[in-house]
Amino acid sequence: MQEFQKPRAIALGYFDGVHLGHRALMERAVERARQIGGVSAVCTFDVHPDSVVLGRQVPLITADAYRREEIKKLGGVDEVIFIHFDEKMQHMDWRDFIHKVLIEQFHAAWIISGRNNRFGYKGRGNAAGMAEECEKAGIGYDCVDDVKMDGIVVSSTYIRQLISQGDMETAARFLGHPYTVTGVVEHGRKVGTSVLGVPTVNLRLPGEMALPPYGVYATRVLVGGESHIAATNIGVKPTFLDSGTPTIEPHLLDFAGDLYGRMIHVELHKFLRPEKQFASAEELRAAIEENVRQTRAYFAE
Ligand SMILES: Cc1cc2nc3c(=O)[nH]c(=O)nc-3n(C[C@H](O)[C@H](O)[C@H](O)COP(=O)(O)O)c2cc1C
Ligand SMILES: Nc1ncnc2c1ncn2[C@@H]1O[C@H](COP(=O)(O)OP(=O)(O)OP(=O)(O)O)[C@@H](O)[C@H]1O
16 A cells, blocks of 8 residues: 555644643654554644734744654654645535545544534534544544643644743743754854954844843753754844844854854753843953853753
8 A cells, every 4th residue: 555545544733842732732643553453643733823813923833944854853743744724725614624634635543622612603513523523433532631731731732832931941831842943054244253352152142032032041951863962043143233033053062163054953942041231342252251161050950
């Protein structure tokens, strides 16, 4: 049988950030796929439905460019199916979504969703409706119980709030992994090395991302299988003329080398202080030295 025609165990939802609740669904999809001798998959949308339905941009925990990679890596599923979410999809009846899209088009033999999952026109499809339709169609369905942390249901919305407050430690507990910015290293203005004596790598922040407050963070930078601790600034660098667009700029400790053009992952572990306009380069340099000490102390614990 060709791979595409194999039966699929499909987990349903948007999966922004790939948090602990999402992982419970995907683990179930992997287990069901093994039982039915099929393929495990996540079925999601290319744009967040709220941005079309409510007409407002949802700040994302995972940047668009890395969603497939992150869902596969953290969820362990074989495939990630992206369906285009437009007005036509918005108006699709929930039963049509199950039968025409999931079953006919993607050969769903088992569907997995959470208790709070809503789908189809006006979100009329829910877990109870899904169970009924799947039974009629002779396919399996699992409604996964809410995964909670500290008595709170884990959700992308709640984690976005934690990120916007700079509470990276709690965000990491709810996510099951640190909040991470991924990107390709670009050229900065070279002030870091020439004026400050503090070499940094510059990454642009994807416009769609849910950003933590501007400031300095204790971070870990992953590059080509290696991991380096780093003191990282997020912001517009007001001391040397506000750059207008925010960047993320790690200063890797105990590393000398050229990372231009390389893809790196910056894990934000702890907020250290807000970004500030300093009166001189010397004052900024002293503050950075203190942040370097704090970063070493944080990871030494
Ligand atoms: C740990 C750290 C903390 C920083 N804190 C600030 C800050 O509070 N205010 C600021 O204007 N720039 C801050 N910066 C950014 C520096 O100003 C920046 O590295 C310098 O402008 C070089 O930018 P360039 O790479 O574009 O040349 C910080 C950089 C690092 C690595
Ligand atoms: N804490 C959780 N426990 C179990 N299942 C969950 C949990 N959170 C979400 N799910 C399920 O995971 C799938 C994907 O979730 P989705 O990303 O759509 O929701 P979410 O994380 O609650 O995000 P939002 O906060 O935007 O509603 C859905 O089927 C949803 O019901």
